[in-house]
Amino acid sequence: MSNQFPEYRGNMEYYCLGCDSRHGIDELLYTCPRCGSVLLLEDKNFDSLKNKSGREWRELFDNRAACKRDALRGIFRFYELMAPVLEEEDIIYLGDGNTPVVKAAPALQDAVGLPFAIKNDGQNPSASFKDRGMACAFSYLQALVRKHGWDEVLTICASTGDTSAAAALYASYLGGPVKSVVLLPQGKVTPQQLGQPLGSGATVIELPGLFDDCMKVVENLAQNYRVALLNSKNAWRILGQESYAFEAAQWRDWNMEDLCLFVPVGNAGNITAVMSGFLKLHELGIITSLPRLFGVQSAHADPLFQYYQVKHEKDYHPVKARASVAQAAMIGNPVSFPRVRRLAERYRALAGAQAFQVVQVREQDIIESMLLANRHGHVVCTQGGECLAGLREALRLKIVDRHEYALLDSTAHALKFAGFQQLYFDDGFGPEYEITPRREFRNEPVSLLSNPEKEALPEAEYVSRAALAVADRLGLKRR
Numbered sequence: 001m002s003n004q005f006p007e008y009r010g011n012m013e014y015y016c017l018g019c020d021s022r023h024g025i026d027e028l029l030y031t032c033p034r035c036g037s038v039l040l041l042e043d044k045n046f047d048s049l050k051n052k053s054g055r056e057w058r059e060l061f062d063n064r065a066a067c068k069r070d071a072l073r074g075i076f077r078f079y080e081l082m083a084p085v086l087e088e089e090d091i092i093y094l095g096d097g098n099t100p101v102v103k104a105a106p107a108l109q110d111a112v113g114l115p116f117a118i119k120n121d122g123q124n125p126s127a128s129f130k131d132r133g134m135a136c137a138f139s140y141l142q143a144l145v146r147k148h149g150w151d152e153v154l155t156i157c158a159s160t161g162d163t164s165a166a167a168a169l170y171a172s173y174l175g176g177p178v179k180s181v182v183l184l185p186q187g188k189v190t191p192q193q194l195g196q197p198l199g200s201g202a203t204v205i206e207l208p209g210l211f212d213d214c215m216k217v218v219e220n221l222a223q224n225y226r227v228a229l230l231n232s233k234n235a236w237r238i239l240g241q242e243s244y245a246f247e248a249a250q251w252r253d254w255n256m257e258d259l260c261l262f263v264p265v266g267n268a269g270n271i272t273a274v275m276s277g278f279l280k281l282h283e284l285g286i287i288t289s290l291p292r293l294f295g296v297q298s299a300h301a302d303p304l305f306q307y308y309q310v311k312h313e314k315d316y317h318p319v320k321a322r323a324s325v326a327q328a329a330m331i332g333n334p335v336s337f338p339r340v341r342r343l344a345e346r347y348r349a350l351a352g353a354q355a356f357q358v359v360q361v362r363e364q365d366i367i368e369s370m371l372l373a374n375r376h377g378h379v380v381c382t383q384g385g386e387c388l389a390g391l392r393e394a395l396r397l398k399i400v401d402r403h404e405y406a407l408l409d410s411t412a413h414a415l416k417f418a419g420f421q422q423l424y425f426d427d428g429f430g431p432e433y434e435i436t437p438r439r440e441f442r443n444e445p446v447s448l449l450s451n452p453e454k455e456a457l458p459e460a461e462y463v464s465r466a467a468l469a470v471a472d473r474l475g476l477k478r479r
């Protein structure tokens, strides 16, 4: 039963967050043709899913965790809740989802003062959570290609680094008519992130400015040319990223009591998806309460924080993003803001104003939280560090309680952001970052002996000389 591909098919349509109009999914839409607002996707048959009880759904998803069918092994374990219009042959599985949740090391929990765990979304195939969204968006694209017999599809996205890595990966796997083009802000992605789409064979275009500028160019292209846009403006990406919430709930055995989640916010696609995912689980009775959600933003790119905490939700203003080590979230004008506003309203109506909040953190705390976590056996990226900084800030503000359990989203692998760690170790940050490295977190290689010294010695002698030098340096005692 749980090993079979689901029979259920939804009836999906786009709905507009600006004018509430509805549109069929046979076309690739990114914004409302009527008013230009962002869209979300809805399954018109969703209510029929309520014929199964919460318990039956929980059992189904738990059993499906052992499923051997590729199409159901990744994010589509939760097929009925995501994009139940796809056929099995459309679903692309590259090892997305099912990322490990690692309990924070006991010493780290003691240092922070609250029990927590980290979900390592950097263990997705292209080493960030963006693969969740791409798995869904490319599966849908494959369905369209199959249906319409398209002979060329140019996929395009703007990126702070990880979106392009994920898009290029999925596009290169699909191949055939699907080609990938990515637009990056010059010098604003890490060398690892730049290497990823290049390695996948994508066309990589660099433009001056920040992500927000690239995003406008991509929007212009999507409006005027025949391209498939893969930024989170594409509502199929949001669906795929909901899988994070489903997995988090399943990890807690569907019990949301005392759980609070921390999610870094850039373009706000992820926080949208996480909220939407939990709302769906709640509506079907799969979970009986909603966990608390904290969006985290750097003081250098904090439009959501400004809207929710400072301006008292009067009006929304984009900000100009400044230099940030949480570079993947360095966005001043989040495309998904209208989605967040809509879903946060629903979320708060069901679970109270405390159930959705945004906290702001300093650059210094972001990088030092990352270093602190990684010194305790974790593999947290700067955005994961941002989450930990957010948790510490929330504790300081007393908006989380010591009896709660926190789940932090480390959205990418630490290795993608190794350059920022190096800048910290080298005290190499420009003043715009406002980061002053502290001795206790710095580390550097210790170089012993020189090449000429080595060459001057016979091999056996070199080994004992080197061993002696190491023993001296470490102050080792003889046996």
Ligand SMILES: *Cc1c(COP(=O)(O)O)cnc(C)c1O
Pocket (backbone or CB within 6 Å): 128, 129, 130, 160, 162, 163, 232, 264, 265, 266, 267, 268, 269, 270, 271, 328, 329, 381, 383, 411, 412
């Ligand atoms: C894209 C990204 C973010 C920000 O997510 P949004 O959906 O844009 O808010 C955070 N961390 C990493 C590693 C990312 O790649």
Ligand SMILES: [Zn+2]
Pocket (backbone or CB within 6 Å): 016, 017, 018, 019, 020, 021, 032, 033, 034, 035, 036, 037
């Ligand atoms: Zn509209």
